[in-house]
Amino acid sequence: MSVHEQFAEDLSLYALGALRGQERLAVEKHLETCQDCRHELEQLQGDLALLALSASGPRPPLHSRERLMAAIAKEPRRATVRLVQRKPWWIALEWATAVAAVAMIVLLLRQNTDLRQRVAALEADSSAQQKQLLQAKELIATLTSADAVHFTLVAAKAPPQPQGKAIYLRSTGTLVFLASNMPELPPQKTYELWLIPTSGAPIPAGLFRPDSHGSAALIKPPLPTGVEAKTFAITVEPGTGSAAPTSTPIMVGT
């Protein structure tokens, strides 16, 4: 087996979803560049599937089938065409980077129509798209670099106010969120972003703590697809976050 020994046990724990924080990030960073360990992760998921199958036996109640088919009938879909073969997340990361970068540009240029034309042109021209991807990476690096200095321009003599910008694409559940001038938090607290749907309970959209300049970003946090957002809101939560808001929002989208 050519899996890197220092990751062998952690890969099993990662497949089980048992790693948190830095341990999880270290494995994900390694997986981005190590094909052998990615292959081993797929094998481990297969081992877990075998373990799952050991539970096989019980059959669902008969009414379950009718319940499912009725739910499906309520959600008829147009046929979709699969344009590209789906790639694993570490390859999709580049695509996510491009999407996030495009969103950043939209933010910076105030969603002007000129940018939309540029995006359309990029989609049609693969060489131009490659160039755009490189620019996007530079832009992301600039936005996320610890050395970057952030300025928020406000009316003269007005004190800097906390600000958040959320750009959300409902059809894919993709979200890019940027915050600035956020007050520091006690060590045991975190900010939590919430998607407030038009109906139903708030959906957690990611945890963040601002850097020393008060800036923070959430790029493509896990969200269900197809949820219509009424707005986004931010609360202060315990350090590990909450499944539902436990405090009054300190910031709400307009």
Next chain:
Amino acid sequence: MLSPDATLVSAIRSGDEQAMAQLYERYSSIVYSVALRVLGETGAAEDILQEVFMQLWRNPDAFDATRGSLPGWLAVITRNRAIDSLRKRRPETDISDVVVSVEPDLAGSAELNRALEKIRGALGGMPPPQRSALEMAFFEGLTHTEIADKTGEPLGTIKTRIRAGLLTLRKAFCP
């Protein structure tokens, strides 16, 4: 060549409800069994069953037929979703990030029964502490740290038992 599962998933992509009904007939028992083992309650297991199949209906592209087995993928995402539900937390893993490479063919009931026999044989042959650590991690969603606290065993021992247990299962099909 596309497998029958891949053909059905492709039909679901086109909005074919009958294809969905066929996949339900094939794999609802696996999904329900895994959810029931994790949650221990039939109503909650049925909810997860509905949720998993609705996810497949809404987003069939999340399953990549060229890189894995559908029953294996369903079993793993069902376990992950059931553990999230057990721990009352939001879904932690994007289902399209789960790629499951399963050696045995599980497409028919005969194949599945043969595989089950081997899996249960491998589990039965494991030292009890190893099997227990593996099942606590998988079916109860406990982290290695929580298992170490619960059993009083060193953390390193628990990590080793989990990995060794998984490799034992794999070797049952690739000796």
